[in-house]
Amino acid sequence: MIVTSAVRQAAAGSAALLFVLPVPAAVASPLGPVPRAVSSVGEPTPPARRHVDPARLGRKGTQVQRLPGAPEVPSVSALSWVVADASTGEVLAARNAHRKLPPASTLKTLFALTALPHHGPAEQHTVADAELEGIGAGSSLVGVKEGYTYKVSDLWNGVFLSSGNDAVHVLAEMNGGWESMTRQMQEKARSLGAEDTHVVSPDGYDAPGQVSSAYDLAVFGRTGLQDPAFARYCSTSYADFPAGSWSYGIANTNRLLTGADGVERYPGLLGIKNGYTSNAGNTLVSAARRGDRTLVVSVMNPQEGGGFAVYEEARSLLDWGFEAAGRVEPVGSLAPVRAKAAADPGTRTVSVTREKPAKATAPAGAARAGAEAVAPSAGTSAVARAEAESTGPSAGLPLALVGSACAAAFALWGWRRRTAHRA
Known part of the structure; x- marks a missing residue:
């Protein structure tokens, strides 16, 4: 509560006159600085971070931290695998997560993350003969022909559904060339934060030194779900591919998505990408939603069960992840590690945390395709908003009221003096 000196003088002439004006704590008064109140409207309180040993995923063997009542991790033959929550990035369980192995066509997830934002889906491109040179022998193809004109969306359907290396070569040339x-x-x-991946051939074709890991593939899959265009392509089961004046149908080679070849479809599957080469064996990145939870699973090179074992092992890991959610402590995170300064400007301590990648910008008009946006949009902090509001036009209003009160007090004091003099 503040009473100005002018008001006190006026009050001295008449006990009936007293101006008392409250000054909000958020405004600095003429008598000295007053601490600002920080508003947190629109800023949800982040959940408390659980301690995760960042080195744990680098250990060999299965890593899991089960709580009472949690189910046993299924026994699978893959050399490497990861089960993670797509929303938080928390790794629920993993085996040899950072083991470097050939990724085969699952590397196309990284290709899509890199190239998708550069061309809109409706953009058209006429294929030159040189753009189809250098495709590896035995590559999977969608049927791109030189001299034909394709929409960019057609080429991406060829990448995601048919795993077409010919479509990858064309899109790579449209984005600066192979190298x-x-x-x-x-x-x-x-x-x-994918440190295990070394790219030699963008289409995933076997090449000396080309490797990735189950951890990195899970990172690529989780990041892809944040882009509606990526999510739409990777979850498409069937599409028409143009061939001049006509078109033909293509089907996604991910059997968990289509239910082809005797592999039962997985309920709530969102894609993402499968792969195979003689050197890599079978690889798969999958994501599925059940209720309000989305999981991402990567599986590399099962050692038992034949060519479709990768789907069944991914199925069992997805089932386990949904059942175990909330009953295991995370053993790692898919979020990249960044150094963040403490919020207090006077604090010199730097904390290292894992943060969610920024949400990718989707091409205009891209459909969401049922994939949830995992990372929150960046916005103005509560502190910045409060400071902006306290220094804006509304901040001067209480001071203006105080000034007006002082002027009124002086006017009344002068009137009383003139009236007394005339009497």
């Missing part, structure tokens, strides 16, 4: 695309993908992997 440039290789460098761009490598940089993208590092920006996402």
Whole structure:
């Protein structure tokens, strides 16, 4: 509560006159600075971080931290696998998560993350003969032909559904060429915290030194779900592919999505990408939603069960993840590690945390395709908003009221003096 000196003088002439004006705590008064109140409207309180040993995923063997009542981790033959919560990035369980192995066509997830934002789906491109050179022998193809004109969305259907290396070569040429695309993908992997991946051939074709890991593939899959265009392509079961004046149907080679070849479809599956080469064996990145939870699972090179074992092992890991959610402590995180300064400007301590990648910008008009947006949008902090509000036009209003009161007090005091003099 503040009483100005002018008001006190006026009050001295008449006990009936007293101006008392409250000054909000958020405004600095003429008598000295007053601490601002920080508003948190629109800023949800983040959940408390659970301690996670960042080195644990680098250990060999199965890593899991079960709580009472949690189900046993299924026994699978894959050399490497990861089960993670797509929303939080928490790794629920893993085996040899950072083991470097050939990724086969699951590397196309990183290719898509890198190249998708550069061209809109309706953009058209006429294929040149040189763009189809250098495709590896025995590659999977969608049937791209030189001289034909395709929409960019057609080429991406060829990448995700048919795993077409011919479509990858064309899109790579549209984005700077094969070598440039290789460098761009490598940089993208590092920006996402995927340190195990070394790109040699952007289509995933076997090449000396080309490796990734179950951890990195899970990172690529989780990040892809944040882009509605990526999510739409990876969850598409069937599409028409143009061939001049006509078109033909193509089907997604991910059997968990289509239910082909005797593999039962997985309920709530969102995609993402399968792969196979003689060197890599079978690889798979999958995501599925059940209720309000979305999981991402990566599986690399099962050692038993034949060519479709990768789907059944992914199925059992997804089932386990949904059943175990909330009954295991995380053993790692898919979020990239960044150094963040403490919120208090006077604090010199730097805390290292894992943060969610920024949400990718989708092409205009892209459909959401049922994939949830995992990372929250960046916004103005509560502190910044409060400071902006306290220094804006409304901040001067209480001071203006005080000034007006003082002027009224002086006017009344002068009137009383003139009246007394005339009397």
